[in-house]
Amino acid sequence: MSLHGAGMILPSLAFDSGAPVDFSNAVSKIRVQTKTADYTVLPSDSGTWFVTYGDTGAIVYTLPTVPTKGLHYWFFQSVDQDITISSAAADGIITFNDLDADSVIASTTSGQIGALFIVFADGNIWNAACISNGTTLTVTT
Numbered sequence: 184m185s186l187h188g189a190g191m192i193l194p195s196l197a198f199d200s201g202a203p204v205d206f207s208n209a210v211s212k213i214r215v216q217t218k219t220a221d222y223t224v225l226p227s228d229s230g231t232w233f234v235t236y237g238d239t240g241a242i243v244y245t246l247p248t249v250p251t252k253g254l255h256y257w258f259f260q261s262v263d264q265d266i267t268i269s270s271a272a273a274d275g276i277i278t279f280n281d282l283d284a285d286s287v288i289a290s291t292t293s294g295q296i297g298a299l300f301i302v303f304a305d306g307n308i309w310n311a312a313c314i315s316n317g318t319t320l321t322v323t324t
């Protein structure tokens with residue numbers, strides 16, 4: 184794909200040469216971070232796919248205090264341990280059948296591997312969905 188005017192995408196972007204911009208070989212990559220201990224997620228981590236390779240115990244991810252609209256994270260359980268997504272503020276998560284959860288946990292023994300949480304902020308609260316392969320989703324309020 185070639186763009187013959189960067190102003191079509193970003194009106195304030197200008198190129199001195201006036202040459203077309205070629206994105207034909209552009210590759211988009213997701214940032215991947217491995218965590219083996221509890222972690223407080225940062226706003227700058229938005230868009231990150233978190234994995235737990237090498238972990239030997241349960242992991243708790245604590246979300247940023249402010250659910251700034253557009254922040255989003257993926258949490259993938261790579262080992263057979265509990266994985267918890269926790270709100271820094273009480274009642275800060277909307278999830279399965281709960282409008283004001285404190286945390287969500289994938290906790291089925293011998294069934295946690297492959298659990299995936301998709302978490303995003305809508306500007307008011309965190310939204311968390313668990314896509315799993317049979318693990319029990321525990322919601323705490």
